[in-house]
Amino acid sequence: MISNGMKLNTLTCHELQELIKGKKTTSSEIVKDVLEAIETNDKKVKAFVAVKPIPTDSQASSDISGIPVAIKDNICIQGQKTTCSSKILEGFSSPYDATVIEKLKNAGATIIGITNMDEFAFGSSTETSCYGATRNPWDLARVPGGSSGGSAAAVASDETILALGSDTGGSIRQPAAFCGVVGLKPTYGRVSRYGLIAFASSLDQIGPITKDVADNAILLNIIAGYDPRDSTSVDIDQPDYKKSLINDVKGMKIAIPKEYFVEGMDKEVKQALEEAIVVLKKLGANFKEVTLPHTDYAVATYYIVATAEASSNLARFDGVQYGLRATPAKTRRSFMIDMYEETRGLGFGAEAKRRLILGTYVLSAGYYDAYYLRAQKVRTLIRRDFEEVFKEFDCIITPTSPTPAFKIGEKTDDPLSMYLSDIYTISVNLAGIPALSLPCGFTKNNLPIGLQILAKPFAEETIFRVAYTYEQNTVWHKQKPKL
Amino acid sequence: MITRDDLKYVAHLARLNLSDKELENFTGQLEEILRYINKLKQVDINGIEPTSHVFPQKNIYREDQLKPSLPTKEVLKNAPSKQGDFFKVPKVIE
Numbered sequence: 001m002i003s004n005g006m007k008l009n010t011l012t013c014h015e016l017q018e019l020i021k022g023k024k025t026t027s028s029e030i031v032k033d034v035l036e037a038i039e040t041n042d043k044k045v046k047a048f049v050a051v052k053p054i055p056t057d058s059q060a061s062s063d064i065s066g067i068p069v070a071i072k073d074n075i076c077i078q079g080q081k082t083t084c085s086s087k088i089l090e091g092f093s094s095p096y097d098a099t100v101i102e103k104l105k106n107a108g109a110t111i112i113g114i115t116n117m118d119e120f121a122f123g124s125s126t127e128t129s130c131y132g133a134t135r136n137p138w139d140l141a142r143v144p145g146g147s148s149g150g151s152a153a154a155v156a157s158d159e160t161i162l163a164l165g166s167d168t169g170g171s172i173r174q175p176a177a178f179c180g181v182v183g184l185k186p187t188y189g190r191v192s193r194y195g196l197i198a199f200a201s202s203l204d205q206i207g208p209i210t211k212d213v214a215d216n217a218i219l220l221n222i223i224a225g226y227d228p229r230d231s232t233s234v235d236i237d238q239p240d241y242k243k244s245l246i247n248d249v250k251g252m253k254i255a256i257p258k259e260y261f262v263e264g265m266d267k268e269v270k271q272a273l274e275e276a277i278v279v280l281k282k283l284g285a286n287f288k289e290v291t292l293p294h295t296d297y298a299v300a301t302y303y304i305v306a307t308a309e310a311s312s313n314l315a316r317f318d319g320v321q322y323g324l325r326a327t328p329a330k331t332r333r334s335f336m337i338d339m340y341e342e343t344r345g346l347g348f349g350a351e352a353k354r355r356l357i358l359g360t361y362v363l364s365a366g367y368y369d370a371y372y373l374r375a376q377k378v379r380t381l382i383r384r385d386f387e388e389v390f391k392e393f394d395c396i397i398t399p400t401s402p403t404p405a406f407k408i409g410e411k412t413d414d415p416l417s418m419y420l421s422d423i424y425t426i427s428v429n430l431a432g433i434p435a436l437s438l439p440c441g442f443t444k445n446n447l448p449i450g451l452q453i454l455a456k457p458f459a460e461e462t463i464f465r466v467a468y469t470y471e472q473n474t475v476w477h478k479q480k481p482k483l
Numbered sequence: 484m485i486t487r488d489d490l491k492y493v494a495h496l497a498r499l500n501l502s503d504k505e506l507e508n509f510t511g512q513l514e515e516i517l518r519y520i521n522k523l524k525q526v527d528i529n530g531i532e533p534t535s536h537v538f539p540q541k542n543i544y545r546e547d548q549l550k551p552s553l554p555t556k557e558v559l560k561n562a563p564s565k566q567g568d569f570f571k572v573p574k575v576i577e
Binding site: 091092093095096188189202228231232234294296297299300301303304311315318319320321322323324325328335336337338339340341342344345346348350353354356357358359360361364371373374375376377378379380381383415416419430431432457 | 490493494495496497498499500501502505508509512513515516517519520521522523524526528531532533534535536537538540543545553557558560561562563564570572573574575
């Protein structure tokens with residue numbers, strides 16, 4: 001707390017840096033306020049699976065030095081338990097740091113704790129975690145979104161200043177929308193995934209979840225960059241994203257895809273989006289309706305590609321090198337295969353099993369061409385749809401999710417309806433492009449609504465500029481949940 | 484049409500032990516999900532190249548240089564069962 005009674009945990013990273021520079025506060029005071037907020041709020045929100053501050057290089061001087069960062073439970077931290085919120089990784093302690101963790105440590109950030117997630121990031125609600133569900137800080141009876149629900153809820157409830165999530169089909173943007181915070185999925189290849197436990201390797205990307213757009217640019221500055229340890233990271237110039245925090249969209253060309261305004265979109269979400277368009281038009285942006293003709297096939301394509309890759313990636317969890325091992329009865333024939341099957345049957349939850357089965361099925365003999373290869377070809381068409389639009393437009397604007405946060409338990413017995421809640425975020429991963437969600441209003445019941453901004457590969461600067469302009473001319477990001 | 488036996492077969496390929504209840508639930512759910520996914524059959528994919536990776540990157544090489552790797556002790560630290568410098572596993576062949 002500082003002299004005027006303001007709790008430091010309620011501030012943004014850039015506000016805190018000003019206070020630190022003016023010698024008005026210190027890192028340890030910030031950490032103290034954040035830990036107090038966790039102590040008070042997390043009994044209700046359950047955003048964290050472990051709280052164990054790791055102080056790092058106190059001599060480092062960067063835009064995030066001394067600032068607490070919460071880490072999703074699928075990013076490896078040396079000597080810490082990393083479990084993907086799954087029983088199968090029970091007790092696993094990472095022998096090394098992910099590249100993004102190394103970068104945070106070198107920048108002098110304080111890793112404050114590990115956040116809850118859908119098991120192996122399989123979900124849109126953070127309900128499939130082996131630790132139990134995280135709650136939405138705006139309404140504790142509702143989900144925070146997922147799979148990075150713990151990170152988004154921790155930022156929204158001021159239990160951290162910054163957070164990292166991962167996004168395979170919307171897992172940063174949809175929880176950011178549901179919790180009223182800012183979440184970015186960077187371009188595929190922008191941020192190293194070395195040390196991120198893989199879900200679907202052609203889609204996964206790590207990104208920042210923050211209280212405002214400036215903090216998001218600041219955190220991306222720290223974590224982005226080429227890494228020889230991740231062969232999918234791209235060796236390309238990295239701009240200073242703080243320079244794209246420009247309050248001006250005059251003359252920018254923004255596309256609205258007509259396929260996104262379909263049945264199933266909540267009335268209040270639609271209204272909030274229309275009002276956001278009015279705000280940006282008044283600020284001088286030009287809007288035009290466009291078509292992304294293959295949008296209707298994105299969810300089906302995604303659930304083939306993502307589950308196929310997951311079924312291969314998750315083969316490594318077999319009870320041999322780490323995690324859980326079941327001991328089968330000795331009367332059975334082949335002990336090794338029995339051990340695999342029992343370990344995996346015991347260690348994976350229902351949604352993980354469902355996806356591993358779907359992924360194995362679409363890759364199995366006789367079905368590969370009909371499902372997996374076909375989906376990869378449709379993916380090409382989805383990618384080309386975006387390429388066409390970005391020939392003429394600077395960015396695309398859509399809602400992040402067709403509805404605000406749904407109730408806990410509402411979709412758990414209906415996997416297909418859960419999958420369809422990702423309808424606006426999934427194409428972005430298939431196309432490899434960057435996209436950000438930021439708050440654009442609230443429903444009558446005081447639930448946040450998210451606006452999604454998409455741009456061509458490596459055009460995060462364009463996204464930040466449009467998002468920053470919108471944010472500076474609206475008040476949504478200043479609202480806080482009452483806990 | 485997915486049968487319970489189909490599901491059992493796929494579960495074995497995925498090295499997953501499923502309970503009777505899971506077998507029953509998943510059979511219906513997989514059927515429903517596949518019905519949804521089958522909408523991709525409407526798309527004309529003639530002459531379209533598959534996308535396995537969004538950017539045209541291939542054959543990323545590194546210099547063949549010796550670098551330190553994790554010590555054996557560290558690697559074995561998380562093993563559910565070990566003996567000496569080895570992971571210990573159940574019998575593989577009879």
